[in-house]
Amino acid sequence: MDNKHKLVIIIGSVREGRFGPTVASWVAGQADTHGAFDVTVVDLADIDIPLPLPAASPMFAGDDYPRPAGMAALTSALEEADAFVIVTPEYNHSYPASLKAAIDWHFTQWTAKPVAFVSYGGAAGGRHAALHLENVLTELHAVTIRECLAFPNYFITWQDGSPLDPETPGYAKALFDQLDWWATALRSARHAAPFPS
Secondary structure, three states: OOOOEEEEEEEOOOOOOOOHHHHHHHHHHHHHHHOOEEEEEEEHHHOOOOOOOOOOOOOOOHHHOOOOHHHHHHHHHHHHOOEEEEEEEOEOOEOOHHHHHHHHOOOHHHOOOEEEEEEEEOOOOOHHHHHHHHHHHHHOOOEEOOOOEEEEOHHHHEEOOEEOOOOHHHHHHHHHHHHHHHHHHHHHHHHHOOOOO
């Protein structure tokens, strides 16, 4: 039996010339090296995610939410995931609209699952974006973990697809150790009893 957790790494930016795919590729490699995860990378640039949402209604919840057909692969990946890593840049002290739209189209897919953040940007390294995401995902009953990775001034601190700081893989291991612990605990809890609504 494969006890690995299903990890979904989400590339949050769809902007032309974005650095997100480079970061996500490195993060996926670190997750593979860690050994506790089966990794899937989801690039929001490949998915049709409309900004307008349907009118709010009590009849729409979880899988009953009327999503566009082009979002089916994203919904399925989120539903099957045991844990998430969100890779986000920082735009104007927050995260991209594409990422907010992807989150807002889903509800129960985030519930009682751990989320780690990997951010990048200028001097702050995307930390403002990660802090804002913590608030949003807490509302959806996700569990955001303390360990994160932030890459300030990524345009001068990365080379050939990897961060230059030799200690970064150690920080990544700490992130994945915590994500593994939470994924194990929360998967067991979800299987033991439905999350209270």
